[in-house]
Structures are given as C-alpha cells and as structure tokens.
Amino acid sequence: MPVEISYRSFEFPDLDKANEDGLLAIGGDLSIERLKLAYSKGIFPWYQKGMPILWWSPDPRMVLFPEKMIISHSLKQSIKKQQFAVTVDTAFEQVIKNCSETPRKGENGTWITREMKIAYTSLHKAGYAHSAEAWLDGNLVGGLYGVAIGKAFFGESMFHHVSNASKVAFNHLVGKLRSWDFKIIDAQVYTNHLESLGGEMIPRSQYVKILEKALLIKDIPGSWEKRE
DSSP: OOEEEOSSOOOOOOGGGSOTTOEEEEEOOOOHHHHHHHHHTTOEEOOOTTSOOEEEOOSSEEEEOGGGOOOOHHHHHHHHHTOSEEEESSOHHHHHHHHHHSOOTTOSSOSOOHHHHHHHHHHHHTTSEEEEEEEETTEEEEEEEEEEETTEEEEEEEEESSTTHHHHHHHHHHHHHHHTTOOEEEEESOOHHHHHTTOEEEOHHHHHHHHHHHHHSOOOOSOOTTOO
C-alpha cells in the first residue's frame, strides 16, 4: 500500500514498503530538494496529467554500467559517418519538450507534464539535470535528459526524429560519464531499447548498495556544456 506524503515532510517511506509494481508513495511536490532526496534514495516520480504525484522504486531495477555500453553495427556506422553533431547541455528545454511530445508505442499521452517540465528545468538551472543533443543540418533530431547526483546518472527520457540520433547522443554522454568516473546509469524500468544498449536488470537491494557508493563520491553541480 503506497504511503501518502505531505508537502511539509521531505521523508520517504522505506523502499520495502513499495508494492509489487514499485509504487512507494503518493503526494508531495516536485521541488528541487525533494527530487534530489528522492533520487539519492533510489526513488523517482512518474504519473499522468490529472493524477497526484506518484513515487516509484521498482524491484528489480534496470541499470546500465557505463563500461558495458553496447554499440551495435548500425550505431558504429552512424558514429563513423559523423552524421550528427552532438552537444551536451546546450538545449535542455528543447530536449524535454521533444521528449514530452514524441508519441510512445502503447502509451496514450505523456507522463512529462507541464509541472514535470518546470521542475526538471529548475533542476537543470541548478546544475543537477542535464541533456545530450544530436543535431542534423542545424536541427535538433534526437536527445535525452536525466539527473546527476554524485557519480550516478538517472536517465529520464529520450527521443529521436532521425534513426540512431538519440543513440548517438546517448553514446556520447556515456563516454563522458565514463571519463568522469560515473559508476551507474539508472534506467529505472525495463525496455528492449535499453537492453539493446547494454542495460540489465538487477535486484533493488544491489542497486541501492551501488547507488550509495556512487553518492559518496562528490561531483560539483553545474553545466556540462564545456566540461572536459
């Protein structure tokens, strides 16, 4: 049974209180501090327009370790051709807007509500949310965004308008995360797409232990646009 949380309290219930689908809590808000706390505990918000905020911590958990990224033949060809120009943190608001507007197979509407876009844009301005972008002839054709705390990156959503665009952007970002010694990319829930990139399912208990270690290594918040 999910626990109802208030606007006043920043506490979350223990993860073992989540139901079999991973739903842990209902309510609260999407303030920067609450979002940072949630991610640091392995919890994320996911809900539809018109619903209360729902907080999740599924078991098992989909993750990708940066050193285990799988580069398919078609992705290698796209990278080799230098088909796309790739940037980081140059168009966060455009990326989240495209993610919210891109139709998803088997989904009606979007979970990236106006409230979510405002909240994650605020996180971006505070230096905790980041995007990677793929450009073709000056047009944004693919990208992704997520949250970074310590040496953990929490992927939220990606989109593409041209084949392989989001994968090229993701590969570029993963390369950056490897070079910056990030320990884990949280992909949250299973998809075939993520599995094809090297994602794997692990028990929540294992995920939490890895996350705790990753958070012990501090990383300075801020824009990644010019970070080497």
